[in-house]
Every structure is written in structure tokens, then in C-alpha cells.
Amino acid sequence: MLTCTGCSLLCEDIEAIIEDNKIKGTKNACRRGAARIKGCANRLVPSIDQKPSDVESSIKKAAELLRNAKSPMIFGFDNSSCEAQVQGIQFAQKIHAVIDDTSSFCQGLLMEIILQKKLKTCSLDDIRNKADVLVYWGSDAQDSHPRHLSRFSYFPRGESRQRGYEEDRLAIAIDVRESNTAKICKKHFYRINPKGDREFILALMEALSGKAPVNDAKNMLELAGVLKKAQFGAIFVGIGLMYSIKNDFEILTKLANMLPKFSIMPMVGHYNMRGLNEALFKETGYVNRVKFDEKGVQDNKYALIEALKNKSIDALVVVGSDPVLSLPRSVLSHLSSIPVICIDPCQTFTSKISSVNIPCAATGVESAGSAVRMDGKVITLKKIIENNYRSDEDVIKQLMGAI
Amino acid sequence: MLTVIEIYQLLPKTNCKICGDSTCMAFAVSLLGRRKKLVECTPILEENFKKQKEKLDSLLLPSAGASETGMIVHPELCTGCGNCVVACPVDVANDPHGAGMGCAPTNDRVIFKVVEGKVIASNVQECRRFGKNKVLCYACIDPCPTGAIEFA
Numbered sequence: 001m002l003t004c005t006g007c008s009l010l011c012e013d014i015e016a017i018i019e020d021n022k023i024k025g026t027k028n029a030c031r032r033g034a035a036r037i038k039g040c041a042n043r044l045v046p047s048i049d050q051k052p053s054d055v056e057s058s059i060k061k062a063a064e065l066l067r068n069a070k071s072p073m074i075f076g077f078d079n080s081s082c083e084a085q086v087q088g089i090q091f092a093q094k095i096h097a098v099i100d101d102t103s104s105f106c107q108g109l110l111m112e113i114i115l116q117k118k119l120k121t122c123s124l125d126d127i128r129n130k131a132d133v134l135v136y137w138g139s140d141a142q143d144s145h146p147r148h149l150s151r152f153s154y155f156p157r158g159e160s161r162q163r164g165y166e167e168d169r170l171a172i173a174i175d176v177r178e179s180n181t182a183k184i185c186k187k188h189f190y191r192i193n194p195k196g197d198r199e200f201i202l203a204l205m206e207a208l209s210g211k212a213p214v215n216d217a218k219n220m221l222e223l224a225g226v227l228k229k230a231q232f233g234a235i236f237v238g239i240g241l242m243y244s245i246k247n248d249f250e251i252l253t254k255l256a257n258m259l260p261k262f263s264i265m266p267m268v269g270h271y272n273m274r275g276l277n278e279a280l281f282k283e284t285g286y287v288n289r290v291k292f293d294e295k296g297v298q299d300n301k302y303a304l305i306e307a308l309k310n311k312s313i314d315a316l317v318v319v320g321s322d323p324v325l326s327l328p329r330s331v332l333s334h335l336s337s338i339p340v341i342c343i344d345p346c347q348t349f350t351s352k353i354s355s356v357n358i359p360c361a362a363t364g365v366e367s368a369g370s371a372v373r374m375d376g377k378v379i380t381l382k383k384i385i386e387n388n389y390r391s392d393e394d395v396i397k398q399l400m401g402a403i
Numbered sequence: 404m405l406t407v408i409e410i411y412q413l414l415p416k417t418n419c420k421i422c423g424d425s426t427c428m429a430f431a432v433s434l435l436g437r438r439k440k441l442v443e444c445t446p447i448l449e450e451n452f453k454k455q456k457e458k459l460d461s462l463l464l465p466s467a468g469a470s471e472t473g474m475i476v477h478p479e480l481c482t483g484c485g486n487c488v489v490a491c492p493v494d495v496a497n498d499p500h501g502a503g504m505g506c507a508p509t510n511d512r513v514i515f516k517v518v519e520g521k522v523i524a525s526n527v528q529e530c531r532r533f534g535k536n537k538v539l540c541y542a543c544i545d546p547c548p549t550g551a552i553e554f555a
Contacts, residue, residue, distance in 0.1 A: 013507035027518050028507040030483035034520030128505060142548055146484040155489040155546060156505025164503075165490065165546075180548035184486075 003381050005079070005364040006033035007145045008268040008374040009124075009152070010381075021385055023365070030146035037365060040346030044359040055358060059395070062317075062356045063402035065339040069315035072097040075304050076321030076343075078270035081369025081381060084393035085276045088319060089283055091400050098291045098313065099280070102321060103273050104303040107266045110237055111277045112287045113249055114266060119256055122234065122263035123375045129158035133230035135172045138197065139238020139267040140179035145374075149184065153234070160232075170226065174200065175240060190223065197244035201255050208258045233262035239269075268374040270321075275372035308334045317341045319392060320360075324349035343395055358399075360392040367391035405462055407431045413455045413462075415446045434463065437473070473532065473554045474543075476524055483520040486546035491515055493529045515543065522551065 004011045006029070015027040016037060026034045046058040053061075066072055074092050077085045078101050092099040103111060114121050127134070134153050141148040149155055154171045161168040173182035173189045176196070182189040192200050203213035207224035227233065237252075245251060256264060268274050277287040284296035289303040300306055304323060307313045308331045315338055324332060325348065335353060342354035345362040361367040364381040366389055373379050390398075411431040422443045424430040433439040441447065441463060447456050485505075488494055494502040494513040501509035508516055514526050527533055531540040532554065543552050 015507070025519055027516070028485075029520060030485065030517065031481070031520035032483075034483065142484060143482070146482050149546075150485040150489045151505040155486055157495065157499070157503050164495075183548040184546060 001382075002037070002384050003364055003371075003379055004029050004033035004037060005271045005362075005371070005381065006030065006036040008271050008273065009145050009147055010271060010371055010373045010379040011147055011151065012379060016384060018384065021387070023385065032146055039362055039365065042347040044342070044344050044347050044351055044357055046359055047354075047357045049355055050352075055390070058356050058358045059398050059402055062341045062358065062399055065315055065341065065355065066095055066317070066399075066403055069095075069339070071313050072315040072317065073304065073307060073313040074099045074317045074319065075323060076101055076317075076319035077276045078102050078273040079320035079363070080272060080276075080392045081363045081367070081371060082272065082275045082279065082378070083369050084319070084363070084391065084396060085272070085279050087393050087396040087400070088276075089279060091396050092290075093292045094400060095403060096293050097317075098289070098302045098307065100289045100302065100304050100307075101273065101276050102270060102326065103277055104288045105305060105327075106239060107237075107242060107268055107273070108277065108288045109247060109249060110242060110252075110264075110266045111268075111274065112281070113253070114264065115278065115281045115287060118253060119264045120260075120262070121265060121375070123377060124152040124265075124373065125377075126232075126263075127234050127265070128152045128156050128161075130160050130232040131158075131234050132161065132168060133170050133172065133226060133233040133262075135174065135227075135233065135235045135262075136181045136185070137174045137235055137237055138176075138240025138242070138244065139236050140175070140181045141236060141238075141267065142180035142184060144238075144267065144269065148236075149181070153236070154184065172223070172226070188226075190219065195244050197241050198248070198251060201245070201251050205255055205258060227259055227262070230259075230261050233259065234265055235259075235262055236265050236267050238267045265375060272371040274374060274376065275370075278372055278376070305331050308332065311337075313338065315339050315341070317343070318350050318354070319343045319396070320345075322348040322350050324353060343392055345389070358395055359389060360395050361387070361389035363391065367393075369393070405435065407435055409462065410434055410459065413459045414444065415452060417446065419446060421445050474524055474527065474530065475553050476522060477551045477553075478521040480549045480551035481521040482549060482551075483517045483522065485515075485517050485522075487522060487543040487552060488513065488515040488517060490542050490546045492540070492542055493531065497529070524552075 002014050004014045014029045016023050017025040026037050046053050046055045048061045074097050077088050113119050155165050157164040171185045173185040176194050203220050206213045207220040213220045281287050284290050286298035291297045291302045311334050339355040341356045342351040343358045351357050366385050368383040369381045370378050411428050414427040416427050418426045422430045488502050489505050497512040498508050502513050531538050
């Protein structure tokens with residue numbers, strides 16, 4: 001049995017078929033997880049200025065680049081173990097760097113509110129055992145977290161939901177397109193216009209308070225009726241809703257206050273994004289984009305996108321992430337003028353433009369550790385393959401020592 | 404999904420009874436139920452029915468590899484989400500604390516399993532569509548949004 005690191009569900013029931021210290025096949029993992037466990041086709045090789053090198057000299061060169069940097073940034077750690085994340089935070093404190101991750105343009109704000117306990121949340125096991133109304137809002141769980149519906153939310157039988165999806169549960173999808181999740185929800189799919197979430201929330205709040213909304217009154221009153229009757233509900237907030245309501249979270253908290261029986265679950269993408277958010281929150285009170293100097297500071301200008309736009313960083317360490325793939329081209333131009341250090345098990349678009357590449361072990365297969373599931377539960381990751389790759393935790397430790 | 408009428412329209416419609424069935428419509432039903440093969444209709448093998456035979460062959464081809472219950476799994480469409488594993492009533496009855504609760508199956512009596520990220524069906528004799536007392540169960544098709552499972 002091993003834990004899959006394909007998404008933030010961290011499925012612990014995966015069987016791997018190992019032959020000659022290599023993974024030949026998997027059982028129970030979804031297609032995404034199976035591909036992830038089998039590993040990448042192109043391993044990252046140590047290099048300096050895109051010329052092959054060895055790990056030791058790469059680390060030395062990276063240390064030299066970071067020593068000369070006045071305002072470095074460490075980005076990533078969403079695909080690293082919790083132990084590596086703690087090392088990363090210590091590293092950022094030591095070199096007075098900014099630390100940020102993909103949550104600054106993903107679920108970070110929602111995570112901050114949840115960690116501040118301003119929104120009610122619950123565990124995925126609670127959802128399996130008790131939930132009767134499930135709302136997928138701006139999230140396509142079926143594609144982003146393939147086993148979400150079958151393992152935790154809609155299909156399984158739970159303690160208080162013995163008849164499962166057939167009679168005991170109801171799934172609702174609110175999205176701009178008919179996603180695969182919406183196809184499962186069938187007639188309980190509410191299509192909204194792009195960026196129409198705010199309008200939908202306002203109409204839903206009217207319907208919940210007993211007034212008939214101006215648009216689509218029949219459907220809205222029907223939805224409000226279903227939500228009101230729920231004994232234990234869950235709203236799975238996806239990036240679609242996050243981007244649509246931007247930073248105005250008051251509207252979401254207002255809606256949550258009108259639905260006291262509902263818990264909010266952020267649909268975290270990378271498998272250990274919540275881990276870094278929690279570790280940073282514990283250390284500084286902020287979940288991401290923290291600048292370490294005398295005291296931790298959090299401001300929008302320290303986020304990766306803003307830092308690249310304002311050209312306010314002079315070195316970037318990328319750990320287990322690929323900003324070149326996920327960010328628009330217009331903000332990436334600054335990367336060509338600063339040294340980029342890439343620590344990753346696989347070749348990525350970022351590694352192709354990096355000054356220094358340091359390969360590391362794939363956590364959950366080649367190195368052990370722990371990770372935080374999307375609901376906050378800590379899950380153990382096992383090592384099942386022996387090889388010479390160092391874990392990202394060790395690489396960061398060594399880099400810290402070299403500086 | 405293929406219908407009896409679609410098959411019937413392509414048959415010779417002469418009711419010659421060579422195949423052993425009383426009418427071409429009855430033969431179409433037998434073909435769809437995979438009780439008979441197209442070659443049992445000798446008139447369609449003649450030259451003037453060549454185009455219709457080719458069409459029928461292509462229509463019947465997908466169901467050729469179907470199991471006894473008529474189940475066809477399209478691995479290229481499957482995402483390995485496991486919805487069918489958990490939704491199948493036989494899996495729930497045979498493995499209530501594994502597949503029934505959304506976890507990995509704990510025994511071999513389940514019908515669906517996810518291997519290499521794709522679902523495979525085994526134990527077809529357990530399927531509710533198998534045998535004399537079969538029922539028209541849709542429990543594995545309904546939760547599959549990609550249409551990876553169908554019954555011929």
C-alpha cells in the first residue's frame with residue numbers, strides 16, 4: 001500500500017506492483033494517480049547554465065547565486081513533504097527571502113479564512129459519513145480530483161448515509177459549463193454565466209430569505225428549498241468561484257452564515273498546498289506571500305505574479321512547481337534576467353530556462369514524509385523505491401549549509 | 404446504442420427462414436442479443452447485399468468483444484475515478500466495508516476493479532444482467548460521465 005500524490009485527496013489505498021526496484025503497475029489509483037506514481041518520463045539532470053554537472057557543484061553554484069542576491073524568492077513546495085516545507089520556511093528566514101506558492105493565485109485566500117476559523121469546515125470522512133447535500137461550485141471534482149465523488153462525497157455509503165447516492169445524497173453543480181461533475185448531477189446542474197457567481201449568490205441569498213429573485217425565480221427557490229432542508233451539507237469551492245468573486249469574500253461568508261448546516265471545503269489542487277499554508281500560518285499568521293526580514297510581512301506585492309511584474313526579486317528558487325507552465329507569458333519576461341534555481345524530480349518548462357537544476361526524489365515514491373490532505377488531515381507518505389536521489393528536504397538542508 | 408430496427412433495415416427482409424428464425428425481424432433480435440451470427444443469414448452473403456453486409460459488420464463489431472452480459476468497457480475513455488466500483492450494487496453487497504464505503508475493493512468477488520488507472524470488469528456471472536433472472540440494471544453506466552461503460 002502506498003499513498004498517491006496525484007492530487008490533494010492523498011488516496012492511501014493504492015497497491016503498487018514493483019519489479020526490479022521499479023514500479024510496473026498500480027491498482028486502485030485513478031489514471032492521473034497511476035501516471036504520477038509511475039514517475040516522469042524525463043528525469044531532471046543536474047546542470048549549471050543548462051550544461052550537465054553534478055549535484056554537489058549545482059548546489060554550490062545555487063548557494064553562490066543566492067549569496068549574491070539581495071531580494072530572493074522561494075516559490076513552490078506544494079509538491080513537497082511537510083518536512084521539506086518546514087526546512088523551506090527556515091531557509092527563507094535564514095536568507096531573508098520571500099516565500100510564496102501557487103496558492104497566492106489559487107485557493108490561498110479561502111484557505112486563510114478557513115484557517116482563521118471564519119468559515120465552518122469539516123473533514124472528508126465527516127462528509128462520507130454524514131453529508132446529504134453536496135454542492136460543487138466552480139469545481140469539476142470528477143476531473144480535478146477523480147476519486148473525490150467515489151471515495152468521499154457522492155457515491156460511497158457512510159455511517160448515517162447507508163443508502164448512498166441512490167436515496168441518501170443529492171449532488172448539485174454550479175458551473176459555467178456542463179463539466180463531467182455536472183453530468184453526474186444531471187437535473188441539479190445550474191449553469192451560470194462566466195463571472196456570474198456573485199449575481200447567483202445574491203439571488204440565492206434572496207431566495208433563502210424567502211423573497212423571489214428577479215431572474216430564474218423558480219429554479220432559485222427550488223435550490224434554496226433543497227439547501228434549507230439539508231441536514232449536513234458541504235460546498236466544494238473550486239477555483240471557478242474563487243476567480244469569479246475575486247477578493248470579495250464577505251459575500252461568501254454572508255452566504256455561509258445563511259446556511260448554518262453547510263461546511264466549506266476548498267478544492268485544493270496540489271497535494272500538499274494546504275501543508276505549506278498551515279505551516280506558514282503557524283509560523284507567521286499568513287498562509288502565503290510572506291517576506292522574511294525582522295518580522296514576517298504579507299502583502300500582495302510579495303506574490304510571485306506581482307514580484308515578476310514589478311521586477312522586485314533578483315533570484316528565484318522553484319521547488320516542485322512549474323510557474324513557466326502556469327503563468328501567462330506577459331509576466332514571465334523578468335525570469336530571463338534573473339537566476340532561477342529549479343529543484344524538482346522531473347524536467348519542467350521552468351527547468352528548461354533555469355540557471356541551476358538540482359534533481360530530487362519524488363516524494364511518496366522515492367522518499368518518505370507526510371502531507372496534509374485538502375481537509376487538514378495529516379497523511380503519511382511512504383518510500384517504496386530505493387535509489388540515490390536525495391529528498392527535497394535534504395537538498396534544501398544542504399543548500400542552507402552551503403550558504 | 405444499436406437498435407433492432409437499424410439491423411432489420413439492413414437485412415434482406417425476405418423472411419426466407421434460412422437462418423432458422425421465422426422472420427427477418429426475429430433474426431435481427433437474435434443478432435442484437437448475440438444468439439446468432441450474421442453468417443447464418445446466407446442471402447446477405449450474396450453480391451447484391453455487399454454494401455448492407457459491410458454496414459452490418461461495422462455496426463455489430465463493437466459488441467463482438469462484449470462479455471456475456473453485453474458489457475463493453477472502453478479503456479481509452481476511462482479516467483479510473485472508480486464511480487462504477489462504488490456504485491455497482493453487487494460490489495456493495497459483496498464488499499460492504501471496501502468498495503461499498505468508497506475504499507479499494509478488499510476481496511475478489513467484486514465486478515469492477517481499477518488497474519493501471521483504468522477499470523476492468525471481471526466476475527460477470529455476478530452481474531445483475533447475467534443469467535435467466537436478469538434485470539436491466541444501469542448502476543454502472545449512470546455514474547460514468549465519460550461513457551466508458553456500455554451494454555451492447
